[in-house]
Amino acid sequence: MDHQPATPKPTRVYYFGTCLVDLFFPDAGMAGIELLQAQGLTVVFPQGQSCCGQPAYNSGYRAEALKVARAQLDLFPGDDPIVVPSGSCAGMMKKHWPDLFHGEPDEAKAVQVASRVWELTQFLVQALEVRLTDKGEPVRVTWHASCHAQREMGVVDEPKALLRQLANVELVELAREKECCGFGGTFAVRHPEISAAMVGDKVADIAGTGAARVVSGDCGCLLNITGALEAGRQPVQGQHIAQFLKERTHG
Amino acid sequence: MADGTVDFAAASRAALQDPQLRGNFRRAMDGLMGKRAAQFPDAAEWRGVRELAAAVRLRALAKLPELLERLEENCSRNGITVHWAATTAEANAIALDILRKVDAKLVVKGKSMVTEEMHLNAVLEDHGIEVLESDLGEYIVQLDGTMPSHIIMPAIHLNTKQIAHLFKRKIKDAESREDAAYLTDLARRVLRAKFLAADVGMSGVNAAVAETGTLCLIENEGNGRMCTTVPPVHIAFMGLEKVVEKLEDVPPVISLLPRSATGQPITTYVNMISGPRKSGEKDGPREVHLVILDNGRSSIYADPELRDTLRCIRCGACMNHCPVYTKVGGHAYEAPYPGPIGKILVPQIEGLETRGALPHACTMCNACVEICPVKIPIVEIMGRLRVEAVRPGGAVKDGGAKASRAEAMVWSGWAAMNASPTAYRIATLAMSRLGNAAPSSLPLLKDWTRVDNEAVRSKPRFATRTLHDLARAKGIPDA
Amino acid sequence: MPDARSAILAKLRADRDAHPLTPPASDFTPIEAKRWPDDDRLPRIRRLMEAVHTEFLDATDTDWPAVLREFLAREGVGTLLYAPETEVGKRLEREWEREGTHEVERVRGDPRCERIDPCLTPHPSHAPHGPLPSPGAGEGPTLIPYDKPIEDLKPQLFTAIDAGLTTTRGAIAETGSLILWPSADEPRTLSLVPHIHIALLRADALYDTFLQAMREQRWADAMSTNALLISGPSKTADIEQTLAYGVHGPKRLVVLVVRS
Incomplete structure (x- = not known):
């Protein structure tokens, strides 16, 4: 676990919602904001935000990625943490922005912003040490770990720790939790057959747990996995962890 | 393809349609991942030795020209003849020249990735020289007339039944028995006769020690030792990056x-060769030759970021852990090096014109980076090659080969939309209002939703209000 | 091709000098820290090597030839190749002579050497009818000295020899590996071609790691033409990851542990 210094507890945070949340999972984005507010924090959502730049960055178009990333830089003045409900976008900002801005006039600012980025569950556990009270009915769920959350942000145990705080939630882990679901941004449409085979294995793994829901922290994975669950008429629902936690704790 | 472009997408489609192959790989790779994990129970030990191994490889690269000179000097002192080849054609010519001088008719080979890179077997056969792969997996693949599908386990794509069938067809007096022990014994019988009769043995090199002029080879079967010990002439082939500075760098x-490759604490044999038979010795080859091959490596070395590709020690763990490789297998890559390392190495050696698709055959999941024993930033290099593929000029062969005006315009439009809050707002408004009306037959949506006419994923559904809208409506402060 | 050489080196040098690389320090402590108590090394070596089908015999300075002889008789080994110039080889000859069964063959197609075609016939001890009857006195396994170049020994070496005896330069606890140091007196193929490799290991020559062994024995000062680590009999998993022993090298590895 990549522990960041968390003292003193912050009172104000920025929220970077990400473009996928914006377009496809706004309720999950809102749930994340409300989870933070429930901890007594002031959450600031800069309306000028759009995308972290990852799609272009990973497609070989660095100048375009830089242009988009640069448009975000001035939205987060000061030192308050920047919380992102996505391991992948958080990883882009935290790990890749310093490289992307390397040698640019605003490199120092990009590095400063990057250093303040947290993935949502990581922030809830490490910075806020939240204690959740479950108000929901008994349910069995499984957890899908996104690759970038695990390997770029070092977020492995935090989301599962949050799920385990919920008394009526039974967490059954996947047999191949660490294996990629096959989304990979443009990979899914560049190599649809391979991507389909990968998500096929993932869906089989999910079905094998007997869970009613698969919870994840990344919307790319969720688009892929819920899409495959629906196409395969599997009775499992996919949900963003922010939304799941909010539902369980707000009654 | 006629223009030499290797179509990874088409080859992987074929692989995915073979349930036997998929099953073989899934089983094998699950097994290997488990065995590797069992070899590293102590995370601190893994981190410490990994840092050391990476440092050893980096030190070798930092002093590469000097170490190669020192290796040559010490090998020569030990009686090993050193040859240099800029290209695979030169390396093949060197090999043929040595073979001609000793009038070789039969060559036995231990595992060597570099000779796969050279297509040496085909060249030797064209010159009427019988060449036999002696690593059991390589032997199976050679009998089958195909290519290895994994750098450590060449025949991993075949199961026992398929191999039994192959042996029955190809080996005289073979019984049809689906029994690994029987099949192994059969291969032993055939190959022992060849070791005995061979004029020349060939091998690769896992590490060449500059300090002592020593060639290190590791293996389990003993065929490598046979090839390097029994025939009167031994020719070893190495990529120029395989040098290490000191003997102490080998452990x-x-x-x-x-441990990374097959999850065993050590191979059965660590074979360290520091010369041909010395006067008074009763065995060992009379001649040992070392062929040092460049084949594009010096160009990889030129770029400080791409240079890390050359740290590789060829353990194959990256492929065992790659979710793409484990689905499609090694043949789809149509290259001596498949999997993640192949996706960064092969385009740099062969060029982005024919191999520009490979760096995109990756979800950038970083599973390979997590287990690489010498910490190669494979995914960062993958990303860099994606840049080089669309940027003319640049450091990599055929840079810009995949540049397309249409694609560049798409990304330029994407950037314009995402760099301006107003443009973003209009675009997301349009998408949330109209996006769901888009027909599934649209190019990208079609790929997303259907494969081989089967529904694989439902269409993504745009929300009617964006998070921006919700945040505004709920009065979330903007600054 | 001298041109290739200078062109490659010049390019590497120019490219490196344009972008020098500063490697991190090579910190060997993670390997140096691997230590086992004196009493644990041999059991560990044994456990690791037995896990890959290595067999062990216990003996002392006094009785190792007898232990070896008993093993060979029990297993029905007809021919043992050895290095006559080594101390071990000389001792072996003396013992065989003392027992009155000195049958040092100058390999010449003796029918008993031909008896076992090891490539085709299962080893006697593995044969369905069980081990061959133990040879009695005067019928001990035939000693065959490795006293000529391999060219003069080759066909017999591959077809008529059951076992080979070598010394070792110790063993490594971390991985369960024997160190072999072939020389003019002890050829490389002794440990490679015969179907059974018997290796004499002195119980006081144990090291923690490969690194420690090469440092203490000062390998870098003078390497054998063919230094070896051997950690078991030859094996393969190339057929559907099923382990099979005895693919190209020895089918059996027997470690004769000799205590003072």
Whole structure:
């Protein structure tokens, strides 16, 4: 676990919602904001935000990625943490922005912003040490770990720790939790057959747990996995962890 | 393809349609991942030895020209003849020249990735020389007339039944028995006769020690020792990056290579060759030759970021852990090096014109980076090659080969939309209002939703209000 | 091709000098820290090597030839190749002579050497009818000295020899590996071609790691033409990851542990 210094507890945070949340999972984005507010924090959502730049960055178009990333830089003045409900976008900002801005006039600012980025569950556990009270009915769920959350942000145990705080939630882990679901941004449409085979294995793994829901922290994975669950008429629902936690704790 | 472009997408489609193959790979790779994990129960030990192994490889690269000179000097002192080849054609010519001088009719080979790169077997056969792969997996693949599908386990795509069938067809007096022990014994019988009769043995090199002029080879079967010990002439082939500075640099590499590759604490044999038969010795080859091959490596070395590709010790762990490789297998890559390392190495050696698709055959999941014993930033290099593929000029062969005006315009439009809050707002408004009306037959949506006319994923559904809208409506402060 | 050489080196040098690389320090402590108590090394070596089908015999300075002889008789080994110039080889000859069964063959197609075609016939001890009857006195396994170049020994070496005896330069606890140091007196193929490799290991020559062994024995000062680590009999998993022993090298590895 990549522990960041968390003292003193912050009172104000920025929220970077990400473009996928914006377009496809706004309720999950809102749930994340409300989870933070429930901890007594002031959450600031800069309306000028759009995308972290990852799609272009990973497609070989660095100048375009830089242009988009640069448009975000001035939205987060000061030192308050920047919380992102996505391991992948958080990883882009935290790990890749310093490289992307390397040698640019605003490199120092990009590095400063990057250093303040947290993935949502990581922030809830490490910075806020939240204690959740479950108000929901008994349910069995499984957890899908996104690759970038695990390997770029070092977020492995935090989301599962949050799920385990919920008394009526039974967490059954996947047999191949660490294996990629096959989304990979443009990979899914560049190599649809391979991507389909990968998500096929993932869906089989999910079905094998007997869970009613698969919870994840990344919307790319969720688009892929819920899409495959629906196409395969599997009775499992996919949900963003922010939304799941909010539902369980707000009654 | 006619223009030499290798169509990874088409080859992987074919692989995915073979349930036998998919099953073989899934089983094998699950097994290997488990065995590797069992070899590293102590995370601190893994981190420490890994840092050391990476440092050893980096030090070798930092002093590469000097170490190669020193290796040559010490090999020569030990009686090993050193040859240099800029290209695979030169390396093949060197090999043929040595073979001609000793009038070789039969060559036995231990595992060597570099000779796969050279297509040496085909060249030797064209010159009427019988060449026999002696690593059991390589032997199976050679009998089958195909290519290895994994750098450590060449025949991993075949199961026992398929191999039994192959042996029955190809080996005289073979019984049809689906029994690994029987099949192994059969291969032993055939190959022992060849070791005995061979004029020349060939091998690769896992690490060449500059300090002592020593060639290190690791293996389990003993065929490598046979090839390097029994025939009167031994020719070893190495990529120029395989040098290490000191003998002490070998243990860290040996400590991680077999554990990462196959999950065994060490290979059965660590074979360290420091010369041909000395006067008074009763066995060992009379001549030992070392062929040092460049084949594009010096160009990889030129770029400080791409240079890390050359740290590789060829353990194959990256492929065992790659979710793409484990689905499509090694043949789809149509290259001596498949999997993640192949996706960064092969385009740099062969060029982005024919191999520009490979760096995109990756979800950038970083599973390979997590287990690489010498910490190669494979995914960062993958990203860099994606840049080079669309940027004319640049450091990599055929840079810009995949540049397309249409694609560049798409990304330029994307950037314009995402760099301006107003443009973004209009675009997301349009998408949330109209996006769901888009027909599934649209190019990208079609690929997303259907494969081989089967529904694989439902269409993504745009929300009617964006998070921006919700945040505004709920009065979330903007600054 | 001298041109290739200078062109490659010049390019590497120019490219490196344009972008020098500063490697991190090579910190060997993670390997140096691997230590086992004196009493644990041999059991560990044994456990690791037995896990890959190595067999062990216990003996002392006094009785190792007898232990070896008993093993060979029990297993029905007809021919043992050895290095006559080594101390071990000389001792072996003396013992065989003392027992009155000195049958040092100058390999010449003796029918008993031909008896076992090891490539085709299962080893006697593995044969369905069980081990061959133990040879009695005067019928001990035939000693065959490795006293000529391999060219003069080759066909017999591959077809008529059951076992080979070598010394070792110790063993490594971390990985369960024997160190072999072939020389003019002890050829490389002794440990490679015969179907059974018997290796004499002195119980006081144990090291923690490969690194420690090469440092203490000062390998870098003078390497054998063919230094070896051997950690078991030859094996393969190339057929559907099923382990099979005895693919190209020895089918059996027997470690004769000799205590003072």
